[in-house]
Every structure is written in structure tokens, then in C-alpha cells.
Amino acid sequence: MQTADYPPLIEARQIEHHFNGQRLFEPLNIRIESGEYISLIGLNGAGKSTLLRLLLKLMPHQCGDIRHRPALRIGYLPQRWHANAQLPISAHEFLMLNLTASQSRQQLDQLMETWQCHTFAQQPIHTLSGGQWQRLLLARALLNQPQLLALDEPTQGLDLQSQHDFYQQLQKLHRQGVTILMISHDLAHAMSYSQRVIALSEGRICCDGAPQTLLNHPEYQRRFVCAHQDAIVPHTHCGHSHNA
Amino acid sequence: MPEFLLIALIGGLITPLMTAPIGAFMLWRRMAYVGDALAHTTLLGLAIGLWLQLPLTLSMMMIALIVAISISLLNQRPHTSSDTLLAIAAHSSLGLGMLAIALLPEARVDLMGYLFGDLLNLTYTDLGILAAVAVTILASIRYFWRPLLLNTLNAELASLAGVNNQRIALLLAVLVAVVVAVSTKLVGALLMTALLITPAATARIFSRSPRSMIMTAMLISQVGIMGGLALSWFFDLPVAPSIVSLLFVGFLLSRITSFK
Numbered sequence: 173m174q175t176a177d178y179p180p181l182i183e184a185r186q187i188e189h190h191f192n193g194q195r196l197f198e199p200l201n202i203r204i205e206s207g208e209y210i211s212l213i214g215l216n217g218a219g220k221s222t223l224l225r226l227l228l229k230l231m232p233h234q235c236g237d238i239r240h241r242p243a244l245r246i247g248y249l250p251q252r253w254h255a256n257a258q259l260p261i262s263a264h265e266f267l268m269l270n271l272t273a274s275q276s277r278q279q280l281d282q283l284m285e286t287w288q289c290h291t292f293a294q295q296p297i298h299t300l301s302g303g304q305w306q307r308l309l310l311a312r313a314l315l316n317q318p319q320l321l322a323l324d325e326p327t328q329g330l331d332l333q334s335q336h337d338f339y340q341q342l343q344k345l346h347r348q349g350v351t352i353l354m355i356s357h358d359l360a361h362a363m364s365y366s367q368r369v370i371a372l373s374e375g376r377i378c379c380d381g382a383p384q385t386l387l388n389h390p391e392y393q394r395r396f397v398c399a400h401q402d403a404i405v406p407h408t409h410c411g412h413s414h415n416a
Numbered sequence: 417m418p419e420f421l422l423i424a425l426i427g428g429l430i431t432p433l434m435t436a437p438i439g440a441f442m443l444w445r446r447m448a449y450v451g452d453a454l455a456h457t458t459l460l461g462l463a464i465g466l467w468l469q470l471p472l473t474l475s476m477m478m479i480a481l482i483v484a485i486s487i488s489l490l491n492q493r494p495h496t497s498s499d500t501l502l503a504i505a506a507h508s509s510l511g512l513g514m515l516a517i518a519l520l521p522e523a524r525v526d527l528m529g530y531l532f533g534d535l536l537n538l539t540y541t542d543l544g545i546l547a548a549v550a551v552t553i554l555a556s557i558r559y560f561w562r563p564l565l566l567n568t569l570n571a572e573l574a575s576l577a578g579v580n581n582q583r584i585a586l587l588l589a590v591l592v593a594v595v596v597a598v599s600t601k602l603v604g605a606l607l608m609t610a611l612l613i614t615p616a617a618t619a620r621i622f623s624r625s626p627r628s629m630i631m632t633a634m635l636i637s638q639v640g641i642m643g644g645l646a647l648s649w650f651f652d653l654p655v656a657p658s659i660v661s662l663l664f665v666g667f668l669l670s671r672i673t674s675f676k
Contacts, residue, residue, distance in 0.1 A: 246576065250572050250573065255569070258444050259569065259626060260620065260626065260628075261565075261569070261625065262625065265625060269562060269565055269566060270573070296624070
């Protein structure tokens with residue numbers, strides 16, 4: 173948890189991003205404190221992945237200021253990507269490749285054991301199932317013992333059991349003190365596991381707070397719950413019931 | 417054995433040491449068209465070399481490097497399509513090169529040799545250049561192995577692991593340009609991509625790691641070149657098409673055996 177002695181893990185002030193000459197965000201301010209479990213939600217195209225990449229400094233920001241705590245260790249799970257089948261590389265070799273000089277082979281073996289990657293260690297990465305792939309990427313992200321674990325829709329394409337297992341693993345990491353910052357389309361998960369939910373809509377943060385406070389937030393209701401219901405029952409007009 | 421054949425054999429054994437690893441990276445990164453386009457640009461290098469009376473390999477390498485670096489830098493800008501740039505660079509260079517050669521009435525250029533290779537006319541100087549470039553390419557790939565492979569797997573993860581993706585993309589562009597420029601003499605500009613990509617694609621079927629794939633591709637290329645030379649020697653066939661055809665047969669056989 174945050175103490176007065178420590179600065180936030182990430183502090184972004186007045187960041188903006190432009191794409192094709194259009195402003196993707198209004199100037200945003202975000203602080204990520206140590207020990208938080210944050211879900212970043214928003215409809216498709218809201219700019220969640222861009223915002224996450226900006227916060228991690230994976231892409232240059234065009235305006236504003238983004239500061240990381242000195243020597244911040246970040247683990248990152250990118251959005252699901254398909255490993256190139258032309259590149260024959262086993263799960264073990266993939267992890268070895270990511271090992272830096274300061275990390276030991278023993279550390280890697282331990283991580284493989286913990287995340288049950290040893291069962292498919294010699295399998296080519298392009299043949300792994302969705303669940304195995306996510307476990308491997310999670311093991312990779314944890315190689316540097318990160319203080320912040322950033323995840324971009326990590327459960328996309330996973331079956332319900334694998335999703336459940338994955339969230340359990342995340343909770344375990346969170347209990348061990350790892351800060352979680354996750355993009356999620358799974359509102360139920362965001363509401364039940366997260367301590368804080370940041371909702372992005374139309375280029376701005378429309379809600380930011382604890383899930384309980386968010387549930388009663390009118391803008392959250394209008395933009396997310398109603399949008400979700402409309403998607404399921406297209407003829408339901410949430411605005412009517414809202415006004416009623 | 418005639419001396420020219422011995423030189424061709426040695427050249428044929430050295431060249432795969434650089435074409436195989438570069439070909440493998442090109443296959444992994446889906447850059448097959450880059451090799452083709454750069455091979456086309458070497459005609460402009462040939463023409464400039466003739467105009468300025470420079471060593472032809474050097475001028476071809478310079479033009480290939482300029483094009484490869486320009487495309488790599490332009491690629492890093494948003495809203496540019498690499499295949500469009502490559503197509504423009506390749507065919508403009510080919511057109512300009514042909515025009516420049518046509519304007520050099522006194523220059524005698526063996527265009528067929530340039531387009532389809534001239535392995536049997538390799539000189540000791542060519543061998544020296546091939547060996548020096550092969551050692552440089554192998555050393556570079558060994559030194560930058562981790563960042564090259566990480567960047568090939570996923571640029572974002574590479575970036576978090578401290579890899580400078582732009583530099584790595586530039587490095588690879590330079591390596592491809594150099595290999596294409598010096599190897600064009602063997603199989604020619606039109607068949608260059610076959611020597612880069614076909615052995616790597618064949619090796620993929622038998623390989624379980626990136627290193628083993630490169631080693632297998634080297635072996636396949638060497639066998640293909642030796643076989644092509646043998647076909648040419650015993651049946652009086654053109655060398656480069658024989659090499660490329662053998663490599664293609666090898667690829668087909670490997671695919672057929674992989675279905676069993």
C-alpha cells in the first residue's frame with residue numbers, strides 16, 4: 173500500500189494522444205499506487221490499450237508527463253497475439269530468451285514449476301492452448317519479480333475454467349504484494365475482484381473509484397450497464413427506464 | 417578439377433553461411449518481398465558502378481544499403497505501407513538501372529549474368545569478399561541474437577526487455593542488403609530470394625529450434641548449390657536455375673514427407 177515515503181508507481185499528468193490528427197484522449201491524470209488492483213474498462217475503441225501502453229512508456233506520449241517510480245519493475249502481458257508458426261521455439265527456450273543477466277536459471281525453473289509450465293516446456297509455443305499460452309506469458313512477465321503487473325485483456329479467448337484459474341492466480345499475486353493493472357471486458361470480474369475501476373469513454377475517464385461507488389454512478393450506468401444490456405437485447409432502451 | 421569450378425564450389429559453400437541465417441530471419445519476419453526488392457535495386461548499383469567506374473559489388477551494396485535503410489526509417493513512421501515502398505523502390509531502381517546502362521554505349525554488361533547469376537565466373541577477390549561478409553554477418557547475428565529474436569517474436573515484449581526495436585530493425589535491414597548485394601553474383605537478382613527463403617522454409621519442417629533451423633538451412637543451401645553445380649557440369653545446364661530448381665525439389669519433398 174502507498175506510504176508517504178514512496179511516490180506512486182506511475183503518475184501521469186495531462187497526457188494526451190493524437191491519432192490521424194484526431195485527439196484520442198482529453199488530457200488525462202492517473203496515479204497508480206502500490207498494492208492496488210485496478211481494472212481499466214471501456215467499450216471497443218475507447219483507447220484502453222493505447223492508454224496502458226502510454227502508461228508503461230511502450231509508446232511515446234505526445235503531451236503531458238508520465239513518471240515511473242525509480243527502478244520500477246514492470247511485468248506486461250500484451251493482448252493475445254499469435255506466435256509465428258514459422259519460428260520453431262519451445263516454451264522453455266522462449267523463457268530462456270527473456271532471461272536477463274541478473275536473473276538466474278533456478279529462478280526460471282521455479283517460475284515454470286509454480287505456473288505449471290514444465291508440463292509443456294518442450295512444446296513449440298505456437299502449438300500451446302490458450303490457457304498454456306497465458307500461463308507462459310504470465311511466467312515470462314514475472315521473471316523480473318515485477319512490482320506492477322500490467323495485463324491487456326488477458327482472458328480473451330480462454331474458456332470459463334481457464335478464466336477462473338487465471339483470476340485465482342492474479343489474486344494470489346496481488347496478495348503477495350504485486351500491483352495489478354488490467355484491461356478487462358469482463359465487468360463481472362472487474363466489479364468482484366478489483367479495488368478500483370477506471371472506466372474510459374469517449375476519450376476521457378468517466379468514472380474512477382471503488383466498484384461499489386461505481387455501481388451507482390449514473391455515467392457508469394448509462395455508458396456500460398445500458399450499453400451491455402442493449403447489446404444483449406437490442407430493443408431495450410435503457411435511457412427510458414433510467415428516466416422513469 | 418578446373419580452377420573455376422573449385423572457386424565456384426568454395427563460393428557455394430561459403431555463401432549459405434550468410435544467406436541461411438538471414439533467410440531464416442526473413443521467413444520469421446515475413447520479409448520475403450524485401451529480399452526480392454533489394455535484389456532488384458542492385459541493378460541501379462551496377463549501373464552507377466559502371467558510370468563512376470567503381471567496384472561493382474561495392475556500388476551494388478551501397479545502393480541496396482541506401483534503399484534498405486530508407487525503407488526501414490520510413491517504415492517507422494506512421495501511415496506508410498512497407499510493401500508499397502518496396503514495390504516502388506524495386507521497380508524504379510530496375511527501370512533507372514536499365515536506362516542508365518542503355519545510356520552507356522561503351523559498357524558491356526552481361527545482363528543475363530546479372531539477372532540469373534554467374535557462379536562459374538567467381539574470382540578469388542569475390543571469394544575473399546564472400547568470406548569477409550559471411551564472417552561479419554555470422555558475428556553480428558551471434559552478438560545480437562537475443563534482441564533480434566525477441567524483436568522478431570514480439571516488439572512490445574522486446575521493448576520491455578530493453579531492446580531498441582528501431583535499431584534492431586535497422587540492423588536487420590542493413591544485414592539483408594549486404595547479403596543480397598554480395599550474393600547476387602551467385603544466383604542473380606531474379607533468383608536471389610529463392611536462395612534466401614527456400615532453404616529456410618524447407619529447414620522449418622525438420623527443426624525444433626531457431627538455431628537448428630539456421631544450421632539445417634545452411635546444409636540444404638550447400639547441398640543445393642553443389643547439386644546445381646553438378647547438374648550444370650554434367651548436363652550442360654545453367655547453374656543458377658539448376659540450384660533454385662533443386663532447392664525447390666527439396667522443399668517439395670520435405671512437404672510431402674511431412675504429410676506422412
